[in-house]
Amino acid sequence: MGLRSSWEAHVLPRIMDRSLRDPITHPWREFACGQAHGEVLELGFAAGLNLRFYPAAVHRVLAIEPADLAWALAERRIDRARSARPALEVARIGLDGARVDLPDRSVDAVVSTWTMCSIPDLTSALAEVRRLLRPGGELRFAEHGLSPDADVARRQRRYQRWWTPVAGGCHLTRDFPALLDAAGFDVDIAHREYAMPGNLSRPWSWMLRGTATPR
Numbered sequence: 001m002g003l004r005s006s007w008e009a010h011v012l013p014r015i016m017d018r019s020l021r022d023p024i025t026h027p028w029r030e031f032a033c034g035q036a037h038g039e040v041l042e043l044g045f046a047a048g049l050n051l052r053f054y055p056a057a058v059h060r061v062l063a064i065e066p067a068d069l070a071w072a073l074a075e076r077r078i079d080r081a082r083s084a085r086p087a088l089e090v091a092r093i094g095l096d097g098a099r100v101d102l103p104d105r106s107v108d109a110v111v112s113t114w115t116m117c118s119i120p121d122l123t124s125a126l127a128e129v130r131r132l133l134r135p136g137g138e139l140r141f142a143e144h145g146l147s148p149d150a151d152v153a154r155r156q157r158r159y160q161r162w163w164t165p166v167a168g169g170c171h172l173t174r175d176f177p178a179l180l181d182a183a184g185f186d187v188d189i190a191h192r193e194y195a196m197p198g199n200l201s202r203p204w205s206w207m208l209r210g211t212a213t214p215r
């Protein structure tokens with residue numbers, strides 16, 4: 001196993017689990033998960049930090065997560081969620097959002113929180129989202145992406161080269177409204193802001209949350 005894959009398999013899931021627990025993420029998670037219902041496909045389930053934000057109207061969470069360690073770390077959160085709500089089912093059904101082994105039109109919502117930045121083949125993943133959503137379903141997301149401010153965007157492009165291998169394939173420069181539009185979605189951005197204080201954090205902290213509905 002190479003250095004990068006060892007880092008991604010054995011270290012990064014723990015760092016993600018700690019850093020993404022921050023209460024700063026809560027309104028973003030509430031938006032992405034709180035209006036979902038029925039069967040939800042979650043891209044990049046990681047250690048299950050979204051579980052507590054799903055309402056009772058969600059009865060099944062189908063998780064896509066490549067990192068076995070993240071899935072192992074999720075176990076106690078899944079147990080806790082299921083003891084509070086025994087009818088809730090949570091299952092890991094795949095390793096890559098670009099190839100999902102589910103029939104067409106089989107989920108009511110797809111949730112992605114800070115995952116679309118890391119999926120290598122995002123074009124195929126968005127095609128899968130379109131294929132899998134039932135009529136009336138939507139992709140609900142909270143992501144960080146390309147800043148509209150030229151100086152920050154310049155820093156994002158500069159940092160990209162070292163950031164992507166360190167951060168599990170994460171991209172700083174994805175323009176999600178444009179990418180979702182090009183993939184055939186109507187996009188509604190509910191909120192966008194620099195979600196962390198300070199100029200230094202800006203390349204990472206430009207966040208947007210919204211919904212995308214297949215046209």
Ligand SMILES: C[S@@+](CC[C@H](N)C(=O)[O-])C[C@H]1O[C@@H](n2cnc3c(N)ncnc32)[C@H](O)[C@@H]1O
Nearest residue numbers: 020043044046049067096097113114115118119
């Ligand atoms: C920054 S973490 C976000 C984790 C989680 N969604 C959250 O909100 O805390 C990105 C996650 O995407 C996962 N990931 C990476 N490549 C992926 C892919 N091709 N398909 C689905 N998930 C992927 C990583 O393993 C990691 O768990």
